[in-house]
Amino acid sequence: MNTDIENLFKDKVLGHPAGLFILFFTEMWERFSFYGMRILLVLFLTAPLLSDNPGWDWPREHALALIGTYASLLYLTPIIGGWIADKITGYRMAVVIGCIIMTLGHASMAVETTASFYLGLALLVIGTGFFKPNITSIISEMYKGKESKKDGAYTIFYMGVNAGAFFGMMLCGYLAENYGWSWGFGLAGIFMFFGMLQFLLAGKIFGDIGAKPTKIHEVEIPQNINEKAPELREDGIEEAPIKLNPFTMFDYVLIVLSSVGGLLYLFNDPLEKIYDTSLVPFEIGGMSGTNIVVLAALAMFLILLITRIARYLPIVRDRLIAVSIFGLFTVFFFAFFEQSLGSMTLFAQDYTDRNLTGDSAIIFKVIDALLTTVPLIIISYVIFLLVKKTHNRIALSNVALVLAFIGIWGLVIFRLMDKFAQTELEVDATWFGILNSFFIITLAPIFSKWWESKYNPSAAVKYGIGLIMLGLGFAILSYGASDIPPGAMTAKVSMIFLILAYLLHTMGELCLSPLGLSYLSKLVPARMIGFMFGVWYLAIAVGQKAANTMGGMIDKISAEYSMGTFFLIFTLIPIAVGIVSMLLNPVLKKLMHGIR
CATH class of the missing domain: 1.20.1250.20 (MFS general substrate transporter like domains)
Structure with missing residues (x-):
């Protein structure tokens, strides 16, 4: 090789x-x-x-x-x-x-x-x-x-x-x-x-x-893992001892049941809404079968995660708790960020003034x-x-x-x-989607320099900044949509609001999205890395589903309140979660045990 x-x-x-x-x-x-x-x-x-x-x-x-x-x-x-x-x-x-x-x-x-x-x-x-x-x-x-x-x-x-x-x-x-x-x-x-x-x-x-x-595989000779002393890494940080933690039959049962429950919910949700049919056609105490299944799947997954983490030695356990908290913030981030291909694309098509004439049309064509x-x-x-x-x-x-x-x-x-x-x-409604890629290409070198400088913030602060930037992008959309009357299906809001929203959202993404897997690889022991990568992708998957579930409420909320209120909700929650992330910075730094 x-x-x-x-x-x-x-x-x-x-x-x-x-x-x-x-x-x-x-x-x-x-x-x-x-x-x-x-x-x-x-x-x-x-x-x-x-x-x-x-x-x-x-x-x-x-x-x-x-x-x-x-x-x-x-x-x-x-x-x-x-x-x-x-x-x-x-x-x-x-x-x-x-x-x-x-x-x-x-x-x-x-x-x-x-x-x-x-x-x-x-x-x-x-x-x-x-x-x-x-x-x-x-x-x-x-x-x-x-x-x-x-x-x-x-x-x-x-x-x-x-x-x-x-x-x-x-x-x-x-x-x-x-x-x-x-x-x-x-x-x-x-x-x-x-x-x-x-x-x-x-x-x-x-x-x-x-x-x-x-x-033929290269085999790593196992050590007496439970008694392994901390080792000094190249960066001077003590590597945490690893405790052997094989999957038990109980773990496998929880993995299978939570996976089946989650997939059942994913397929059943559009079936119920689009075709008025259900894979779980029952109710208990007024709660639909869909909600029962997804809550049960979530509970079993949390039991799996908690019981597995609890079986590790303290330093590894603390770092895995930190990863799990970052995973929760990731769910929140993608639940709101992924409005770009849902409610924000609909906003571009139906509520944005995309007609340009005269000098403004010429300027746009050149740009x-x-x-x-x-x-x-x-x-x-x-x-x-x-x-x-x-x-x-x-x-x-x-x-x-x-x-x-x-x-x-x-x-x-x-x-x-x-x-x-x-x-x-x-202007095509799909044109606004390219802004995220354009801003990433142009801004990534600036953020990379920031992370390499002495002003490089801690992980929790980066997550906080990313979530707050995301919320501020929606604040601009909320302000731009504030004059749209309740129930309106079309409007002519200036393009500048959508462009600025994409700019702030991309800045938020650069603070958070590329860093998640990096911290995961640093914090998780090698024997747990595959499982935790799966958990990380699961967090993004949950965020994706949540994004479109919330985005699907655009008509209901805008009809009952207003389009500005719809985007105001998307403003307040990410900012609040971002502040929580920053407040948890001392706790998370302690849990990470020297990993930056």
């Missing part, structure tokens, strides 16, 4: 192995298809039947119930996909399988029948499970023994994530809103296919890295052209460097990559020509 790593590092692009940029572009196409399709969902499902671009005319609550279940499952299947890759397929084959399944999913959705739509969503959930955890695992394996370069590698890779999201939402959204939903869903699938082709044809560049696992072409020029230069370095080794992979980017350039130029030809411009 070391030979393969050394061979990878012989062909460098921008100081990193060419293989990293193969993964960069594979991830970019996957995120292109993922976000390009996902931002269309709520608009397609709620679009009127009798319109120039007819959708399914669902109530917003129904649409967001389905999207919430879909988004939650996307964070649960990677737990299974990672296990399958570890034990059976290997990381590279799992990525290829995921790409193929997702391509079929997008193709199925483009047909736009009820059966094909649900089949498409199911295939995307399964494909993401294979893809999501394993492409990052390849990077980790590539940089074994070269840990000093790993942070830079993940930074480059993260740019691929955001570049894909940026162009996916822009181009899929443009085609879907202006030429029909099938065009948007289909385009996502086309570039997912190119991503798979490019990765598959470049396989030999990785050697045995990420290949199918062999039956939009720069936003689109400058990143594309930079990425095209990276492709040139990659092809120059690897044209002899992976020529067919490079052909697939270049053809895909010729397609992107063609679509971008077509879109810009169309926009510049319009004297009165209507």
Whole structure:
């Protein structure tokens, strides 16, 4: 394996192995298809039947119930996909399988029948499970023994994530809103296919890295773990002793029952709301079967978590308690942050003044052209460097990559020509979704410098700042929507409120989202890391479902009170939780036992 790593590092692009940029572009196409399709969902499902671009005319609550279940499952299947890759397929084959399944999913959705739509969503959930955890695992394996370069590698890779999201939402959204939903869903699938082709044809560049696992494994000789003394780490912090804590039969029973209960709730919630049918058609004491099931599942999961943590030695136990508290804050954050693809997209479509004329239209066209072409020029230069370095080794992979980017350039130029030809411009509702990716790319270096400076705040303070920023973004929306009368289904609020909200939300995300897994890897003992990564993804999944459940209340709250009140709720809760996080800073620092 070391030979393969050394061979990878012989062909460098921008100081990193060419293989990293193969993964960069594979991830970019996957995120292109993922976000390009996902931002269309709520608009397609709620679009009127009798319109120039007819959708399914669902109530917003129904649409967001389905999207919430879909988004939650996307964070649960990677737990299974990672296990399958570890034990059976290997990381590279799992990525290829995921790409193929997702391509079929997008193709199925483009047909736009009820059966094909649900089949498409199911295939995307399964494909993401294979893809999501394993492409990052390849990077980790590539940089074994070269840990000093790993942070830079993940930074480059993260740019691929955001570049894909940026162009996916822009181009899929443009085609879907202006030429029909099938065009948007289909385009996502086309570039997912190119991503798979490019990765598959470049396989030999990785050697045995990420290949199918062999039956021979490196075995770590276990120590007398219960009596192991603390060790001094390289950073001078004493490593906590680890207590052997195998899963008991009781643990397995709780895992199975809480998992079944949670999945039952995820599938039953949209079934009840959309089709008025239930998988748990009973009541106890006036409480519906759905609520009973989800509360029981939550109770069993908490019992599992508490009993497992309690069986560790004090320092490890304290750190796991800290991780669990951060996990709870993560649920709150994503429950509100993920309004971006639900209620905020609906606000962009129905309540935002997207019509521009005169100088304002010209200014927007120029800014939009720069936003689109400058990143594309930079990425095209990276492709040139990659092809120059690897044209002899992976020529067919490079052909697939270049053809895909010729397609992107063609679509971008077509879109810009169309926009510049319009004297009165209507900004696409999906355009606002690209702001998050744009702000991440531009602000990430600033926040990175902040974390490296002497003013780097503690974990609890970062979480607090992130949640407060999130709440302030909604405060701006609440103020902008304050003049919308109760029950109004349309309005003309200035675009600036939505743009500022996305700016503050992105700043909040940069304070919190990239840090969660970092703290998890530092605080959790190696023998518990797999379980706690699963818990972390579960926290995000719960946040996703909660986001769309709350977002689905937009009509009810805005009709009874006002749209401003709806966003005011989303203002007050994150700010309150952020303040709690900051107040808990001394307690959490103590629980972390020196980990920063």
